[in-house]
Amino acid sequence: MTDADYFGLLGVERRWRLDRGALERNYLERSQASHPDGFIGQDSGTQRAAMERSSQLNQGYRTLRDPVLRAEYLVKLGGTDLDSSDPRTGAPKPSQAFLIEMIDLRERLAEGDVAAVREEIEARAEQALDAGIAALDRGEVAEAARELVARRYFQRFLDEVDASEERPT
Amino acid sequence: MSKINLQDTGALFQIAEPTAAQAAPRAPGRGIGIDLGTTHSLVAIAPQGAAPRVLADAEGRVILPSVVSYAGERVVVGAPAMAQQEEHPERVVSSVKRFMGRGAADIEFSHPYQLVGEGGVLRIAVGDEPRRHVSPIEVSAELLRALKQRAEAELGGPVDGAVITVPAYFDDAQRQATRDAGRIAGLKVYRLLAEPTAAALAYGLDRGEHGVFAIYDLGGGTFDISVLRLHAGVFQVLATGGDSALGGDDFDRALAGHLLARAGLGEPSRRQVESARIAARALKERLSAADSVRIDLESLGLVDLEVTRAELEALIEPLAQRTIKACKAALKDAGLRAAELDGVVLVGGSTRVPRIRQLVEMTFGRPPLTNIDPDQVVAHGAAIQADILSGSERPGVTLLDVVPLSLGLETMGGIVEKIIPRNATIPISARQVFTNYSEQQTGMVIHVVQGERELARDNRSLARFELKGIPRLPPSMARVEVTFQLDADALLTVTARELMTGVKQAVEVKPTHGLSAEEVDRLVIESLDHAGEDYSARNLAEARVELGRVILAVRRAVGEVGHIESLLPPDDRMAIETALSEADAAMVAMVAMVAGSTTESDTEAAAASLTRARERLERISEPFAARRMQRALNAGMAGKSLDEIEAALADEGLDARRGGHSAALIQDDDEHGE
Numbered sequence A: 001m002t003d004a005d006y007f008g009l010l011g012v013e014r015r016w017r018l019d020r021g022a023l024e025r026n027y028l029e030r031s032q033a034s035h036p037d038g039f040i041g042q043d044s045g046t047q048r049a050a051m052e053r054s055s056q057l058n059q060g061y062r063t064l065r066d067p068v069l070r071a072e073y074l075v076k077l078g079g080t081d082l083d084s085s086d087p088r089t090g091a092p093k094p095s096q097a098f099l100i101e102m103i104d105l106r107e108r109l110a111e112g113d114v115a116a117v118r119e120e121i122e123a124r125a126e127q128a129l130d131a132g133i134a135a136l137d138r139g140e141v142a143e144a145a146r147e148l149v150a151r152r153y154f155q156r157f158l159d160e161v162d163a164s165e166e167r168p169t
Numbered sequence B: 001m002s003k004i005n006l007q008d009t010g011a012l013f014q015i016a017e018p019t020a021a022q023a024a025p026r027a028p029g030r031g032i033g034i035d036l037g038t039t040h041s042l043v044a045i046a047p048q049g050a051a052p053r054v055l056a057d058a059e060g061r062v063i064l065p066s067v068v069s070y071a072g073e074r075v076v077v078g079a080p081a082m083a084q085q086e087e088h089p090e091r092v093v094s095s096v097k098r099f100m101g102r103g104a105a106d107i108e109f110s111h112p113y114q115l116v117g118e119g120g121v122l123r124i125a126v127g128d129e130p131r132r133h134v135s136p137i138e139v140s141a142e143l144l145r146a147l148k149q150r151a152e153a154e155l156g157g158p159v160d161g162a163v164i165t166v167p168a169y170f171d172d173a174q175r176q177a178t179r180d181a182g183r184i185a186g187l188k189v190y191r192l193l194a195e196p197t198a199a200a201l202a203y204g205l206d207r208g209e210h211g212v213f214a215i216y217d218l219g220g221g222t223f224d225i226s227v228l229r230l231h232a233g234v235f236q237v238l239a240t241g242g243d244s245a246l247g248g249d250d251f252d253r254a255l256a257g258h259l260l261a262r263a264g265l266g267e268p269s270r271r272q273v274e275s276a277r278i279a280a281r282a283l284k285e286r287l288s289a290a291d292s293v294r295i296d297l298e299s300l301g302l303v304d305l306e307v308t309r310a311e312l313e314a315l316i317e318p319l320a321q322r323t324i325k326a327c328k329a330a331l332k333d334a335g336l337r338a339a340e341l342d343g344v345v346l347v348g349g350s351t352r353v354p355r356i357r358q359l360v361e362m363t364f365g366r367p368p369l370t371n372i373d374p375d376q377v378v379a380h381g382a383a384i385q386a387d388i389l390s391g392s393e394r395p396g397v398t399l400l401d402v403v404p405l406s407l408g409l410e411t412m413g414g415i416v417e418k419i420i421p422r423n424a425t426i427p428i429s430a431r432q433v434f435t436n437y438s439e440q441q442t443g444m445v446i447h448v449v450q451g452e453r454e455l456a457r458d459n460r461s462l463a464r465f466e467l468k469g470i471p472r473l474p475p476s477m478a479r480v481e482v483t484f485q486l487d488a489d490a491l492l493t494v495t496a497r498e499l500m501t502g503v504k505q506a507v508e509v510k511p512t513h514g515l516s517a518e519e520v521d522r523l524v525i526e527s528l529d530h531a532g533e534d535y536s537a538r539n540l541a542e543a544r545v546e547l548g549r550v551i552l553a554v555r556r557a558v559g560e561v562g563h564i565e566s567l568l569p570p571d572d573r574m575a576i577e578t579a580l581s582e583a584d585a586a587m588v589a590m591v592a593m594v595a596g597s598t599t600e601s602d603t604e605a606a607a608a609s610l611t612r613a614r615e616r617l618e619r620i621s622e623p624f625a626a627r628r629m630q631r632a633l634n635a636g637m638a639g640k641s642l643d644e645i646e647a648a649l650a651d652e653g654l655d656a657r658r659g660g661h662s663a664a665l666i667q668d669d670d671e672h673g674e
């Protein structure tokens, strides 16, 4: 890939605030130009290149379109990969205090305070995302990474609550 | 699972293949569109920009009933096969689409067949004398062959290639089975196209129209719902959902059960069940127009029986509700409310049932569009796309389709980790880096599944494969990058490479269902006059590319580090040089051999000699590759802390997860192996 990152690939500015119109337009235009259907009958190297470029465009579009994935991707471009456990370049470990708080929340949930806890966590997840974005805007990647890791914890918590509510007992 | 390719080294992966020579000549206007339905199949053409039209057989019938009879000496397809069904229920195969890509254990609906599970492959026993077992893929190939012949008669010459439609909700195994059937029928399959997407295309929704549409497709055996957005020249599927085992067949079964109960037949014979099913289908279809129907069913001892539409509706209501639930889920996935849609299109014979129309209208809050014959609309769309892909000048549309079900890997404890989410636009790829647990670990098993459930065993198992020959390195030092690529047909290809070294890895694939690549190849050769030639030509092209890659990689390595004697001792060097010149000679000989002749056996022989040359070169250069790896490792580790090494190895920002995926570790028993 010649374009260094998804922002370049899709022709939008490398920052969290997004020009949605430009993203949609460029994605459709560039997808049209590189979709494998346009290369049927050509040699296999060309076909594979088209498939790889289309894959990149689709992956990039999926990432940039989503506010959370976009923020996490910016952190990754800043050198911290939230999906990795590498001590230097991976997700920062949450603080002891944060983990204890999560345990408390779990206990409150077990006590049956589902609706209130859920609402609180939802709000905290939103706050963490906002704080992460603000940090990105200030260029503070480490701070953004911490906030986005916290958001992931809240999100996982919410997913678990939803799953346990859907499960027939 | 389509195929597993193993790239020897990172370097090999980069090398471009020999080029334009391989490009196939185009044959504008010789593409055909096939709707391979559970109940009905059709073929249509739309040559060089013409309006699509379905093709009829010699008797003027457009619809080919998807029925294949093995009752007589010769295989019979379509309406004549259907006529034999009541007499030989177990040897006349209908609705075979429901068996595609499935294992015997997955078949939960009733059917009159004797299934044989041979090595995970499901087959239908259609004859004792002589004993005959056919796979669903072969049965489908019979249907495709009949349609191909129809098109050849119409075109007055060979067909270049085909677009075959599949339910949007088909998983990888089902799609692969369909593609294999196409190959066995002697078709170049340009593309598998989702049925709702084909319908949208046919609706001419492309002609300057903009908006968001839902396509509700309820056929004989499958249900699909897709939500598409149309812009100038692009069809973007936003979400898709459905059930690949729900359709009019199930309505028939429900009604047949009801008829048998009314006849007081607790334990009906196979033949009675078949009679009830055939009668139920006719009744059901008549009840779409009439409020009640009277019939005689002598074989069940029922005379002047009255069945009302209300009775039928009560029987099918739970099934109908399942489709509505899927519609709501698809809207949610697309992030839309029903009111935001610009239209709803009905496709498939079962949408003629009044209760279905009513429910669809209620759910989407508007009367559905039905102006194109719902039986033909899918074939029309396939024909348009086939025309474009055959190289016609037709103004093209770009179809951005999605994968209907998430792709995941089984991790510790049988939990699935998703690597590609459902509704992701295809093509798309995901990469995972696998690392070792211990120095003793020399391999790991990777299990690929498709579906939304949390536990691997609740999803569809696509394939297991083994990464072998992982170098013996300290824990989490060996790093194998595995790439999962979904192509534009939503078919999966897996490639693997060792990130640091050139050590050769071995991968063994066991597709969970479906025929092995070898068996498909054999069937292709057996079943067709020209298929053999096509196949060997392709084989030859592949052998050439493979050998070209290996020659380049070895040459490059020799050029770069061959002067270091500890890496490449003189004896080894000599052996490698010899193997290289033999390989070159094989390339030259191959060109000469094929130039003067086009016979299949010559082509086969040429491919075989290239493959032999490649294998020999690989074997001889393997110690050299191993030493290069060792050197890379030593250089990387000297005088550095574990942390530093680990950080250095966490290259390319790739996602390293330490051994979390090794559902099963393979320990090297031979402790003295090195």
Ligand SMILES: Nc1ncnc2c1ncn2[C@@H]1O[C@H](COP(=O)(O)OP(=O)(O)O)[C@@H](O)[C@H]1O
Binding pocket: B036, B037, B038, B039, B040, B041, B218, B219, B220, B221, B222, B247, B248, B249, B281, B284, B285, B286, B288, B347, B348, B349, B350, B351, B352, B353, B374, B375
């Ligand atoms: N008038 C009708 N009323 C109800 N069902 C019908 C009618 N006509 C056809 N069908 C049903 O439609 C199904 C076939 O639809 P079709 O779209 O051809 O399926 P497929 O694409 O799966 O082959 C069968 O179950 C058939 O009984």
Ligand SMILES: [Mg+2]
Binding pocket: B035, B037, B038, B195, B219, B220, B348, B378
């Ligand atoms: Mg159909």
